[in-house]
Amino acid sequence: MDLKELYQDIILEHGKSPRNFGKCNNHNHEAKGYNPLCGDQVQVYLKINEKKNVEDLTFEGSGCAISIASTSIMTELVKGKSFEVAKKIIDDFLNMIKTGSEMKSKDLNEDQKIKIMSLSGVKQYPMRVKCATLSWHTLVSALDGKKQEVNTEKVD
Amino acid sequence: MNIENIKSQFPIFSKKINGKSLVYLDSSNSSQKPLSVINKLNDFYKNEFSNIGRSIHHLSVNATNKFEETRMSVKNFINANSKDEIIFTKNATESINLVASTFGQQNIKEGDEILITELEHHSNYVPWHYLRENRGAVIKFAPINEEGDIIIEELENLITPKTKIIAITHLSNVTGTIVPVKEIIDIAHKKNIPVLVDGCQSAPHIKIDVKDLDCDFYAISCHKVYGPTGVGVLYAKKKWLEKLPPYIGGGGMISEVRKDRISYAPLPEKFEAGTMPTAEVVAFNESIKFMQSIGFENLAKHEKELTNYALEKLRKNNSVKIVGNPKNKAGVISFTIKGIHPHDIATILDEDGVAIRAGHHCCQVLHQKLNLNATARASFGIYNTKEDVDILCKAIENCRKVFNLK
Numbered sequence: 001m002d003l004k005e006l007y008q009d010i011i012l013e014h015g016k017s018p019r020n021f022g023k024c025n026n027h028n029h030e031a032k033g034y035n036p037l038c039g040d041q042v043q044v045y046l047k048i049n050e051k052k053n054v055e056d057l058t059f060e061g062s063g064c065a066i067s068i069a070s071t072s073i074m075t076e077l078v079k080g081k082s083f084e085v086a087k088k089i090i091d092d093f094l095n096m097i098k099t100g101s102e103m104k105s106k107d108l109n110e111d112q113k114i115k116i117m118s119l120s121g122v123k124q125y126p127m128r129v130k131c132a133t134l135s136w137h138t139l140v141s142a143l144d145g146k147k148q149e150v151n152t153e154k155v156d
Numbered sequence: 157m158n159i160e161n162i163k164s165q166f167p168i169f170s171k172k173i174n175g176k177s178l179v180y181l182d183s184s185n186s187s188q189k190p191l192s193v194i195n196k197l198n199d200f201y202k203n204e205f206s207n208i209g210r211s212i213h214h215l216s217v218n219a220t221n222k223f224e225e226t227r228m229s230v231k232n233f234i235n236a237n238s239k240d241e242i243i244f245t246k247n248a249t250e251s252i253n254l255v256a257s258t259f260g261q262q263n264i265k266e267g268d269e270i271l272i273t274e275l276e277h278h279s280n281y282v283p284w285h286y287l288r289e290n291r292g293a294v295i296k297f298a299p300i301n302e303e304g305d306i307i308i309e310e311l312e313n314l315i316t317p318k319t320k321i322i323a324i325t326h327l328s329n330v331t332g333t334i335v336p337v338k339e340i341i342d343i344a345h346k347k348n349i350p351v352l353v354d355g356c357q358s359a360p361h362i363k364i365d366v367k368d369l370d371c372d373f374y375a376i377s378c379h380k381v382y383g384p385t386g387v388g389v390l391y392a393k394k395k396w397l398e399k400l401p402p403y404i405g406g407g408g409m410i411s412e413v414r415k416d417r418i419s420y421a422p423l424p425e426k427f428e429a430g431t432m433p434t435a436e437v438v439a440f441n442e443s444i445k446f447m448q449s450i451g452f453e454n455l456a457k458h459e460k461e462l463t464n465y466a467l468e469k470l471r472k473n474n475s476v477k478i479v480g481n482p483k484n485k486a487g488v489i490s491f492t493i494k495g496i497h498p499h500d501i502a503t504i505l506d507e508d509g510v511a512i513r514a515g516h517h518c519c520q521v522l523h524q525k526l527n528l529n530a531t532a533r534a535s536f537g538i539y540n541t542k543e544d545v546d547i548l549c550k551a552i553e554n555c556r557k558v559f560n561l562k
Contacts, residue, residue: 003507007500007558016495038499038515039529062529064497065559128503 005121015065018072024058033138033150052083071135176509183537196439226441235365240423243390248356249279251375251390256283258400266292273298278518280354304331304480326358331480332488363452383443384436404429463487487536498532508551
C-alpha cells in the first residue's frame with residue numbers, strides 16, 4: 001500500500017493543526033481515553049444542551065498524526081449533531097475502520113464524507129487502528145456519561 | 157570479522173519485507189536467531205526429546221545431560237563460581253520477580269527502602285512495587301542527568317540504614333547508557349546492601365563477569381542473546397540461593413513430601429519447579445557457542461563502530477534529536493523527529509523494510525523524566541551493518557517527505 005493513502009494531505013493537515021483543540025466552556029460531559037501500548041491519551045469535552053444536541057465538542061491530548069487527525073475530524077463532524085445522530089456517525093466510523101464498510105450515514109454532507117473517508121486507509125495497518133479509534137471510543141463514553149477511563153486494550 | 161558471513165547465519169535475513177531486504181533494528185526488543193539455534197531446537201524435538209530429571213530411560217538421561225551442559229556453559233559465560241548459582245527461569249522478568257518476591261518475604265518490612273534508578277525498565281520496577289503494595293516498602297529512584305547517566309553521588313545520598321536492596325540496570329534500553337554497576341556495587345557492599353543487576357540488555361553486548369562485578373543477583377533474558385524465547389537466567393550468589401525460600405512450588409523442586417511436611421531439593425532445582433523449557437535451554441547452548449565464536453572483543457568493536465557511525469550520521473540531520481548522550485553508550489539509539497510522532501515514524505520506516513520500535517519501551521518513568529510521551533528506537537545486533545544505518549537514514553528522510561516537511 002502506498003503510504004500516501006494513509007498519510008493523505010487532509011490527515012497531515014489536521015494532525016498538524018487540529019480543530020477544536022482545548023477545553024470548551026461550560027462542558028457538561030467529559031471522558032478520558034488512554035492507549036497503554038503507546039501512551040497516547042485524549043480527553044474529550046462535550047456540551048450537550050437541553051434538546052440533547054452536541055452544542056460543543058473539543059479535545060486535548062497527545063498522539064500521532066493519525067490519532068490527532070482522527071480526533072480533530074471527529075469533533076468537526078459530530079459538533080452540532082443530535083445525540084442519536086452522533087451515535088450513528090460513531091458506529092458508522094468504527095465499522096468502516098474495522099470492517100472496511102462504506103459510511104452509510106445520511107447525516108454527513110459530501111465534504112464531511114470525504115474527510116472521514118480519508119481515515120479509511122488505517123484499516124490496512126492493523127497496529128494503527130487503535131490510534132484512529134481511541135478518541136471515538138472516548139466520545140461514546142462521554143456521551144453515555146461513563147466515569148471510567150477508556151482503555152484501548154479493553155474495548156473491541 | 158566478516159559481518160556478511162555472520163548475517164548469512166541468520167535465515168530471517170533472506171526474507172523480504174514489503175519487497176525490501178529486512179533492516180532489523182529492534183534487537184533490544186529481541187534478537188534474531190542464528191541457524192545453529194533453530195536447528196538445535198528442531199533436532200532436539202526430532203531426535204532427542206524427553207523430559208529431564210527423574211526418568212531412568214535413555215532419552216531422559218541424554219536430555220538431562222544436555223540441559224545441564226547449558227547450565228555449565230552459562231556458568232562459564234558469566235564466570236560464576238558454581239553451576240548451582242545458575243537458575244533457569246522464563247526470562248529476566250521472572251528472574252527479577254523471583255528475587256523481589258523471595259528476598260522481600262525474608263527481608264522487607266514496612267518502611268524498608270528499595271533503591272532503583274530512573275533508567276529502569278518496568279520489569280525492574282513493577283516487581284519491587286509489589287513489595288511497596290503488599291509490605292509497605294518505599295521505592296526510591298536514583299536520578300539521571302540530562303545525558304542519561306545515573307548521578308552516582310545522588311544515588312549514594314539516597315542510601316539510608318533502611319535501604320535493603322539496590323536494583324539497577326546494566327544497560328538502558330532507551331538511552332543505551334552502560335551503567336558503571338561495579339562502582340555502584342562497591343558503594344552498596346561497603347554498607348552491606350545486596351545488589352541485583354538487570355542484565356537483560358547488557359548480556360548480548362558486554363562480557364559479563366559476575367565474580368568481578370561481585371553482584372548478588374544478575375538477570376538475563378536468553379531471547380535477547382540470540383537464543384530461544386521462554387528461557388531466562390537468574391545468577392545469584394550461592395549464599396542467597398541457600399537462604400532464600402523457594403519461589404514457585406511443584407514437581408522437581410522438592411526433596412521429600414509428606415502429609416505434614418515438605419523439604420526442598422538442593423540447588424539449583426529448588427528454584428526450578430515444573431517442566432522447564434527443555435528444548436529451549438538445550439538450544440541456548442548454541443547461542444553461547446555462537447557468541448563465543450565471534451568473541452566479545454570483536455563484537456564490541458563492531459558495535460562501537462556501528463553506533464558511532466549511526467550517531468554521526470543522524471546528528472547531521474537537524475530534524476533528528478537523539479535522546480541522551482551518556483559517557484559510555486551501547487548500540488541503542490532512541491530519537492525523535494521534529495513534527496513527526498514516533499508511531500508515524502515506525503509505520504513509514506516499516507514500508508522501507510526498516511524495523512524499529514516506537515513508544516515508551518516499557519520505561520514510562522524515564523520518558524516522564526525526559527518529558528517525552530514516546531520515542532523511536534533503533535537498536536543494533538551483531539548482524540547489523542553500516543549499510544543498514546544508511547538505509548535507516550534514507551528512510552528517515554522519507555518520513556519527512558511523506559509528512560511534507562522541508
